[in-house]
Amino acid sequence: MVFQTAALFIRSRGPDAFWRKRRIFKLSAHFTGRKRNCYSIAVRYVHRALAYATQSRKLKKEDMANLWTTRVAAGCEEHGLPYPLFKDGLEKSNILLNRKVLADLAIWEPYSFKALTQIAWTKLREEDDPELNEVQETPPSNVITRGLLDK
Amino acid sequence: MSALGRVRQWNAFSQVWHLFDAKWQNPFQSAAVITKYLMGKHKPFYHPFANCGDVVVVINSRHIALLGDEWKKRVYFHHTGYPGGASWTLAWELHEKSPTMILEKAVYSSMKGNLQRRHTMKRLIIYPDDIIPEDIHTNISSQIKQLRKVPKVLESDEVNNFPRIFKLPVDYVPS
Amino acid sequence: MSFSMKFLVKPLVISYGNSITVHRQIHRWVAPTLKALNNRKREMGPQPINRRSDYLEWNYKAEIYSFGKRLGEDFKEDLLREAFTEKSFINLEAEKLMKVGVDPQLDMKDNANFSVEGEKFISQCVLKYLVSVLPSLPSEHIESIHNFLLSDEKLSTVSKNIGIDDLVLTAEYPLEQSTLSRSLKSVIHALVLSSGEERASKFVTDFIITQLCGEDITPLCTPENPIEKLKSTVGANIESRIIVESAKNTLLANYQVGIYQEKNLLGRGCGESPWIAEEMAALDALWRLWGITSNKKPFPIKSQKIVNSVNM
Numbered sequence: 001m002v003f004q005t006a007a008l009f010i011r012s013r014g015p016d017a018f019w020r021k022r023r024i025f026k027l028s029a030h031f032t033g034r035k036r037n038c039y040s041i042a043v044r045y046v047h048r049a050l051a052y053a054t055q056s057r058k059l060k061k062e063d064m065a066n067l068w069t070t071r072v073a074a075g076c077e078e079h080g081l082p083y084p085l086f087k088d089g090l091e092k093s094n095i096l097l098n099r100k101v102l103a104d105l106a107i108w109e110p111y112s113f114k115a116l117t118q119i120a121w122t123k124l125r126e127e128d129d130p131e132l133n134e135v136q137e138t139p140p141s142n143v144i145t146r147g148l149l150d151k
Numbered sequence: 152m153s154a155l156g157r158v159r160q161w162n163a164f165s166q167v168w169h170l171f172d173a174k175w176q177n178p179f180q181s182a183a184v185i186t187k188y189l190m191g192k193h194k195p196f197y198h199p200f201a202n203c204g205d206v207v208v209v210i211n212s213r214h215i216a217l218l219g220d221e222w223k224k225r226v227y228f229h230h231t232g233y234p235g236g237a238s239w240t241l242a243w244e245l246h247e248k249s250p251t252m253i254l255e256k257a258v259y260s261s262m263k264g265n266l267q268r269r270h271t272m273k274r275l276i277i278y279p280d281d282i283i284p285e286d287i288h289t290n291i292s293s294q295i296k297q298l299r300k301v302p303k304v305l306e307s308d309e310v311n312n313f314p315r316i317f318k319l320p321v322d323y324v325p326s
Numbered sequence: 327m328s329f330s331m332k333f334l335v336k337p338l339v340i341s342y343g344n345s346i347t348v349h350r351q352i353h354r355w356v357a358p359t360l361k362a363l364n365n366r367k368r369e370m371g372p373q374p375i376n377r378r379s380d381y382l383e384w385n386y387k388a389e390i391y392s393f394g395k396r397l398g399e400d401f402k403e404d405l406l407r408e409a410f411t412e413k414s415f416i417n418l419e420a421e422k423l424m425k426v427g428v429d430p431q432l433d434m435k436d437n438a439n440f441s442v443e444g445e446k447f448i449s450q451c452v453l454k455y456l457v458s459v460l461p462s463l464p465s466e467h468i469e470s471i472h473n474f475l476l477s478d479e480k481l482s483t484v485s486k487n488i489g490i491d492d493l494v495l496t497a498e499y500p501l502e503q504s505t506l507s508r509s510l511k512s513v514i515h516a517l518v519l520s521s522g523e524e525r526a527s528k529f530v531t532d533f534i535i536t537q538l539c540g541e542d543i544t545p546l547c548t549p550e551n552p553i554e555k556l557k558s559t560v561g562a563n564i565e566s567r568i569i570v571e572s573a574k575n576t577l578l579a580n581y582q583v584g585i586y587q588e589k590n591l592l593g594r595g596c597g598e599s600p601w602i603a604e605e606m607a608a609l610d611a612l613w614r615l616w617g618i619t620s621n622k623k624p625f626p627i628k629s630q631k632i633v634n635s636v637n638m
Binding site: 067070071072073074075077078103106107110113 | 192193194195196197198199
């Protein structure tokens with residue numbers, strides 16, 4: 001006579017491996033080769049990918065911020081004002097736009113952006129900023145502030 | 152895409168050919184400026200994956216100016232890959248061998264070392280003198296400002312005719 | 327396959343001395359069963375899509391009532407029913423009756439008449455609107471914008487998005503674009519009959535003319551030969567000049583051309599060759615004259631003045 005009770009008990013032990021593996025395979029679905037369908041290889045690569053993803057959540061923000069800086073710098077240098085002076089002038093005129101918005105303006109609203117550079121420049125000139133002496137471009141003459149830019 | 156959208160895209164991503172006169176310019180500081188134009192970082196829609204760089208034509212690379220005694224002190228290293236294949240070349244020696252190479256190396260090393268760098272370098276054209284082939288010349292439509300003014304060099308008769316307070320004797324030896 | 331997770335998960339209680347830990351796990355039979363079901367489903371191949379009215383709890387009367395209420399309109403029910411009834415549906419019903427040996431005396435009317443009337447009304451409203459907001463645009467381009475708005479593609483989008491596709495009584499399913507647009511036209515005619523033309527014209531403004539928002543209408547206003555068209559519009563004494571050119575000897579050559587008349591810049595365009603750029607400059611000049619450049623203000627939808635002028 002065959003006693004199956006012990007064997008069946010062992011077989012029905014623990015949670016179903018199918019669901020545990022499926023969780024990993026879902027994350028490895030876009031891999032290629034054996035790391036896509038072989039569990040023991042897939043799980044290593046999935047863990048590595050998740051670690052990369054964790055790091056990159058921070059890196060992505062830094063990359064975007066750097067890209068915006070490059071774009072805004074390109075935008076304001078087109079009009080002859082260096083980027084540090086531009087930021088300084090905007091802050092002193094109480095125009096609190098961040099780099100993302102400035103970069104968008106530089107691309108899609110070039111005339112509004114030009115106006116911003118002119119305002120920043122005028123503000124710095126009114127304050128006799130010594131760093132402006134090194135800028136060789138002709139300053140804008142079309143901004144009339146009548147002291148309204150003062151905080 | 153509408154006809155207008157198509158040409159607008161074409162216009163935005165068109166390659167502009169810039170001219171840069173390297174006469175009496177510091178090649179390492181100029182390299183930073185040239186790189187900016189080669190990579191397209193002077194455009195507000197710059198993106199590292201977009202092909203938005205311009206072409207830069209550099210002339211007078213023979214007449215670059217290095218600071219202080221850098222001609223004698225700056226060393227360029229090269230290794231052939233074989234044992235004993237290392238060589239060190241001074242800047243003035245390299246410049247004699249190839250008057251464009253110092254500037255080219257300066258631009259190359261001012262860029263980040265990635266896969267894009269060699270493709271970007273193909274947009275840099277350097278001529279040792281101010282003679283540019285006609286087909287290149289017709290493409291140029293812009294000029295990059297020089298970083299410093301070219302100092303005036305006096306001709307020999309200008310030096311001779313310059314007003315003097317006194318004239319040194321012919322046999323004068325400075326002690 | 328709609329299992330509730332509640333039945334798939336069995337609670338497992340393990341006790342260690344005083345503390346009790348509760349684990350939840352999925353039954354062993356769930357995975358193989360789901361696999362088998364999936365396999366069967368795959369073997370069966372693609373199944374026909376059920377329409378909403380095939381389900382048991384469908385209440386056509388209530389749906390028709392709430393259709394009007396959703397849109398904030400008061401429809402007369404019989405008119406709306408007529409607007410939603412397609413010829414193909416009546417034929418199908420008659421066939422069914424014939425099969426069981428009943429004389430097909432159906433007192434249903436299809437929406438063929440309604441849709442023709444509705445199309446006339448929409449067309450009138452749209453034309454009046456376009457003429458009032460684009461006064462300097464030539465009539466042939468007004469016509470093409472009008473045709474664009476009244477195309478089956480646009481109307482069927484509107485029709486689908488206000489939920490007409492579930493309500494139409496028709497033989498075919500999924501619905502074709504022409505059916506959807508025909509039903510929308512009929513619904514608008516039903517609205518004219520129920521609430522009057524003023525109300526219906528506002529409906530057209532709200533749902534059909536708003537399709538212009540964010541739409542690039544310049545491709546609709548592009549004449550065959552822009553340079554000739556410009557000459558016939560402003561006079562033959564125009565001249566073109568290259569303003570900017572770059573990378574002339576390369577594949578990426580780019581030109582900007584301006585069209586001038588008596589030293590005034592009429593328009594400027596760009597392109598990969600001077601001729602394309604000149605054509606674009608002529609188009610730019612025309613679009614400036616017609617007031618449809620890309621920096622144009624958005625179409626006035628809410629303006630009281632426009633709504634009044636559209637009223638009939």
